Amino acid sequence: MKELRLRRTDEIQNLQQKSRFVNASINTMHFIKNRMTPFQTLLDYLKNEGNIQNVPAYPRLLANVRKSCDREMTAILNRAAYLLDKGNNPFKFQILSDVDSRNVFTLLRAIWTDTFIEEFDKLTTTGRESANISVNLEGLDVLFSDIIGNIQKYSIQKRSCLFNVQNEVLVITFQNDFKSIRDVESLVSYMNGDEKDEVQFRITHGTPLIKQNCKDQNIAIEASVINDEEGNKLYQLQLTIKIL
Numbered sequence: 001m002k003e004l005r006l007r008r009t010d011e012i013q014n015l016q017q018k019s020r021f022v023n024a025s026i027n028t029m030h031f032i033k034n035r036m037t038p039f040q041t042l043l044d045y046l047k048n049e050g051n052i053q054n055v056p057a058y059p060r061l062l063a064n065v066r067k068s069c070d071r072e073m074t075a076i077l078n079r080a081a082y083l084l085d086k087g088n089n090p091f092k093f094q095i096l097s098d099v100d101s102r103n104v105f106t107l108l109r110a111i112w113t114d115t116f117i118e119e120f121d122k123l124t125t126t127g128r129e130s131a132n133i134s135v136n137l138e139g140l141d142v143l144f145s146d147i148i149g150n151i152q153k154y155s156i157q158k159r160s161c162l163f164n165v166q167n168e169v170l171v172i173t174f175q176n177d178f179k180s181i182r183d184v185e186s187l188v189s190y191m192n193g194d195e196k197d198e199v200q201f202r203i204t205h206g207t208p209l210i211k212q213n214c215k216d217q218n219i220a221i222e223a224s225v226i227n228d229e230e231g232n233k234l235y236q237l238q239l240t241i242k243i244l
Helices: 004-034 038-045 056-086 100-113 137-154 179-191 207-216
Strands: 097-100 121-127 130-137 158-164 170-176 220-227 233-241
Touching: 004 056, 004 233, 038 056, 100 121, 100 130, 100 137, 100 158, 100 170, 130 137, 137 170, 137 207, 158 207, 179 207, 179 220, 179 233, 207 220
Parallel strands: 121 158
Antiparallel strands: 097 130, 158 170, 170 233, 220 233
């Protein structure tokens, strides 16, 4: 019962945090929507220019709406610059805190077991019982959800995760089978690269967000294709977090 209460409390806190993120997004959309009025007026003027350009007040009205567009464009760009700054973006996870690795495993296990129910979906832990690491639990919630969600969508029947607390690092290793070696090799190249490939953004299943999340939390990430004991090729994604 105590564990259930603690988990329920954690879930409520997560929902509250996510609610703040949603509210920030909604407020931003309202801000942009409200600032679009002069642009709509300008478009209306241009669409009906042939009918109203001979109206005596038209030059003055057009000049006024242009000034309004300039003001609102400046306001929109300033808001965009503010939100895109890492320190102000509510979806960045750079505020880290010291966390017991057992709490991280509890979070990972909850997401894994909620997603997979088959016996062959293995989640195991090994190494030291616990260690302190510096992470953002909200960010890990999103990160694990993204990775496990992709495993669910693109694997066939082999899925596993190893949670290994070593002497100096915590290593979380995800493995799954796949349908297309070509797609996976492209994914491995993208995940291990430093460059931003705009084309890859459309085909890598949200991996730009996974990479950015790891970068924000100082989590090393490495992808590869390995062979299991039976000779089957598996996609492997490994997260490495330094122990304090």
